[in-house]
Amino acid sequence: MDIGDVMEQQQPNRGTSATISQMDILQTLIDISRIITTSHNLEETLENTVDLIAERMTVDVCSIYLYDDQQDNLVLMATHGLDKQAVRKVQMRASEGLIGYVIEKRAPVNEVDVMKHPRFKYFPSINEERLASFLGVPLIEHRKTLGVLAIQNQESRQFTQEETKLLLTIASQISGLISKALLVDLLQHATDGEQAPARPADSFQLSGVPIAPGLAHSKIVLYTRARLDEPDYRAERPPDEERASLRRALDESVSEILDLIQELTDKVSETDAAIFHAHLLFLEDRGFLNKVDAHIEAGASAAWAVSQVVRDYLKAFQSIDDPYLKERGADLEDVGFRVLHHLGAEREAGPAGDREGILVAELLTPSDTARLDPTKIKGIITTIGGHVSHAAILARSMRIPAVSGIEHLRTMFVEGEDVLVDGETGNVFVNPGDAVINVYQRYEESHAQFLSHLEDLRDVPCTTKDGQRITLRANVGLTQDLGDIGRYGAEGVGLFRTEVYYLMRNTRPTEDDLAGQYAKVMEAAAGQPVIFRTLDLGGDKFPSYLHFPKEENPFLGCRSIRYQLRRQTLLRDQLKAILRVAHMGQVKLLFPMISHLDELHHVKRIYNSCREELLERGGELPRLDIGMMFEVPSAVIMRDLFAGEVEFLSIGSNDLTQYVLAVDRNNPHVSHLYDPLDPAVLIMIQQLIACAAKFGKPIELCGEMASDPEGCPVLVGMGLRELSMNAPLIPLVKDRLSRYTLTEMERLADIAQHSTTAENVRRNIHLFLHD
Ligand code: PEP
Numbered sequence: 001m002d003i004g005d006v007m008e009q010q011q012p013n014r015g016t017s018a019t020i021s022q023m024d025i026l027q028t029l030i031d032i033s034r035i036i037t038t039s040h041n042l043e044e045t046l047e048n049t050v051d052l053i054a055e056r057m058t059v060d061v062c063s064i065y066l067y068d069d070q071q072d073n074l075v076l077m078a079t080h081g082l083d084k085q086a087v088r089k090v091q092m093r094a095s096e097g098l099i100g101y102v103i104e105k106r107a108p109v110n111e112v113d114v115m116k117h118p119r120f121k122y123f124p125s126i127n128e129e130r131l132a133s134f135l136g137v138p139l140i141e142h143r144k145t146l147g148v149l150a151i152q153n154q155e156s157r158q159f160t161q162e163e164t165k166l167l168l169t170i171a172s173q174i175s176g177l178i179s180k181a182l183l184v185d186l187l188q189h190a191t192d193g194e195q196a197p198a199r200p201a202d203s204f205q206l207s208g209v210p211i212a213p214g215l216a217h218s219k220i221v222l223y224t225r226a227r228l229d230e231p232d233y234r235a236e237r238p239p240d241e242e243r244a245s246l247r248r249a250l251d252e253s254v255s256e257i258l259d260l261i262q263e264l265t266d267k268v269s270e271t272d273a274a275i276f277h278a279h280l281l282f283l284e285d286r287g288f289l290n291k292v293d294a295h296i297e298a299g300a301s302a303a304w305a306v307s308q309v310v311r312d313y314l315k316a317f318q319s320i321d322d323p324y325l326k327e328r329g330a331d332l333e334d335v336g337f338r339v340l341h342h343l344g345a346e347r348e349a350g351p352a353g354d355r356e357g358i359l360v361a362e363l364l365t366p367s368d369t370a371r372l373d374p375t376k377i378k379g380i381i382t383t384i385g386g387h388v389s390h391a392a393i394l395a396r397s398m399r400i401p402a403v404s405g406i407e408h409l410r411t412m413f414v415e416g417e418d419v420l421v422d423g424e425t426g427n428v429f430v431n432p433g434d435a436v437i438n439v440y441q442r443y444e445e446s447h448a449q450f451l452s453h454l455e456d457l458r459d460v461p462c463t464t465k466d467g468q469r470i471t472l473r474a475n476v477g478l479t480q481d482l483g484d485i486g487r488y489g490a491e492g493v494g495l496f497r498t499e500v501y502y503l504m505r506n507t508r509p510t511e512d513d514l515a516g517q518y519a520k521v522m523e524a525a526a527g528q529p530v531i532f533r534t535l536d537l538g539g540d541k542f543p544s545y546l547h548f549p550k551e552e553n554p555f556l557g558c559r560s561i562r563y564q565l566r567r568q569t570l571l572r573d574q575l576k577a578i579l580r581v582a583h584m585g586q587v588k589l590l591f592p593m594i595s596h597l598d599e600l601h602h603v604k605r606i607y608n609s610c611r612e613e614l615l616e617r618g619g620e621l622p623r624l625d626i627g628m629m630f631e632v633p634s635a636v637i638m639r640d641l642f643a644g645e646v647e648f649l650s651i652g653s654n655d656l657t658q659y660v661l662a663v664d665r666n667n668p669h670v671s672h673l674y675d676p677l678d679p680a681v682l683i684m685i686q687q688l689i690a691c692a693a694k695f696g697k698p699i700e701l702c703g704e705m706a707s708d709p710e711g712c713p714v715l716v717g718m719g720l721r722e723l724s725m726n727a728p729l730i731p732l733v734k735d736r737l738s739r740y741t742l743t744e745m746e747r748l749a750d751i752a753q754h755s756t757t758a759e760n761v762r763r764n765i766h767l768f769l770h771d
Pocket residue numbers: 495497536631651652653654655656702703704
């Protein structure tokens with residue numbers, strides 16, 4: 001229904017001019033207050049208010065429109081005199097009509113004859129000529145425009161000053177009420193899980209959060225996992241027997257998890273399997289077991305005790321702000337299910353059973369995901385589970401495209417229907433029409449062509465258009481990244497982030513563990529250079545088993561080399577492990593976040609002492625090239641001092657950007673200020689390149705800007721010849737750099753450094769590259 005139908009159907013009462021006494025005003029305000037306190041919801045409150053105003057002011061029409069400033073949209077929310085069916089249906093922009101004019105002016109609009117007003121918008125079907133006079137006042141609270149309160153009459157007359165004053169008084173009275181009612185309305189809708197929206201149509205699109213890349217098109221496979229239901233509280237047996245059955249269940253769970261770890265190690269990787277080490281830890285956690293035991297002692301069954309303690313822990317996890325820790329709740333629930341199963345609870349035959357298609361589930365635990373067969377399950381759609389959930393990590397490793405954050409699964413999805421999942425954008429198309437499928441097919445074809453072009457570049461050395469050789473190496477952290485070194489044609493490892501191995505574990509690795517891990521890296525590098533960076537923990541990287549001081553500002557605190565110098569055995573273990581694999585190829589050593597010369601001297605002394613210790617153990621040891629990361633402004637300013645003391649320089653543009661611009665690299669509120677192409681950062685990089693040249697030392701850059709399509713040509717133009725990046729991006733950078741001559745990139749670098757802001761740099765680069 002549009003506003004025309006609304007107006008035709010209404011039979012407004014002919015109003016009369018009114019003189020309003022102070023008593024009338026007072027009584028009206030008292031009555032409105034009563035409405036506010038006795039109405040049950042937003043609709044009812046607004047309805048009662050417009051009826052009362054129309055009656056007291058003897059007007060034909062009284063309406064309330066609410067304004068959504070995000071959408072710039074006005075919606076009719078309550079009316080006396082117009083057809084009530086138009087409520088929530090009649091909408092307009094603030095630039096439209098007299099109602100919009102009130103919003104624009106934020107002041108009363110009083111018109112004798114609306115049709116003569118330039119803002120009047122005439123629709124033949126509206127038949128609005130029947131209503132002549134109009135008085136609208138804005139609803140404002142705390143300077144926020146909430147909407148418009150309007151009265152209209154068929155009679156053409158000027159509303160009096162008294163009437164305007166009364167309407168303004170009422171408006172100010174009800175603005176507070178409306179803002180509160182809106183809030184309640186919002187909260188109610190937010191918590192009304194049951195009020196699922198209707199399914200839009202047979203073919204529709206939903207938007208979620210992309211958590212594992214790739215495209216999948218197949219049939220829907222619905223999965224509803226049983227929740228942790230409450231088992232019977234009362235134990236049928238004495239506590240000791242309950243304890244014995246708990247013990248058995250725990251043992252069976254442990255051996256099942258060990259099998260799963262083995263299976264995953266073979267199927268995906270050791271690093272992915274390590275996720276389940278945390279599950280073992282839960283089962284051994286004294287705090288957890290003591291709580292379960294206390295319930296059993298009090299007479300509870302073992303199953304009730306386990307599910308109760310898991311639920312208590314889950315509540316605590318949900319209240320944590322940190323998204324990574326929050327996601328660990330899913331691991332705990334997973335363990336709980338496993339133990340309960342061994343205490344007699346039912347378990348499903350895997351989330352998908354034998355079915356094939358795209359799995360739709362509210363939540364997948366890590367075990368659910370680990371049990372998926374990627375040859376059958378082509379994609380995943382879930383409601384819960386962010387990018388850092390273990391289920392997401394596993395989905396990525398298993399190369400199953402996944403989208404999370406999709407709600408109302410039961411309403412939106414029907415088993416066996418067609419669905420297309422885009423794990424790059426988070427889009428989900430239910431019963432996609434031919435048009436959508438064609439677009440995706442075309443995209444896939446051109447993407448495949450581009451990929452095969454990139455594949456052709458794999459074994460071709462990286463050169464500029466005029467033949468200048470550029471070395472591209474890989475940044476590596478996870479074990480599974482090692483295969484990428486050869487796969488994407490990296491010339492060795494320009495940055496091995498040693499802390500990732502610590503983060504994936506639940507116990508501190510020994511020197512032998514580290515040597516074993518580093519040997520794998522050397523094998524994967526196949527004779528090409530490997531730059532091992534010592535631990536860069538702290539900031540936002542804290543393994544649970546290492547103790548960090550609680551700090552207000554961890555990025556400016558005990559991070560990286562500062563932490564290592566406090567915990568020197570950690571550093572020594574690492575240095576010895578690195579030295580032990582040095583004979584396997586070309587090993588270099590890199591120290592992160594050096595900000596004072598003393599730190600460099602100190603770590604070098606420790607390195608020398610580790611070397612001597614190993615020499616005493618016997619055998620030959622090569623001398624390693626030592627480099628430092630330039631990622632703190634003080635190091636850049638004092639660059640000449642440092643450059644004289646190292647064998648090579650490495651620019652950490654990620655941190656350099658955050659420390660130069662004072663912008664937390666992980667803080668979404670200031671992310672618009674974070675750009676490594678900011679001229680301030682570029683000038684520092686240029687200074688470092690010049691410094692390396694002066695000292696005749698090699699220099700590389702290993703931050704994300706090395707693979708930024710707009711960043712890499714600028715860096716080469718500035719004089720860098722070695723870049724390190726995530727290996728899958730190497731072919732793209734090769735392709736990009738092969739399109740321009742060195743002279744062109746030098747010109748580009750010059751333009752970039754002479755631009756005033758990061759935005760201008762990007763705009764100028766864009767213009768240059770597309771010229
Ligand atoms: C950097 O800061 O640019 C860098 C490569 O180190 P990380 O991102 O690991 O801090």
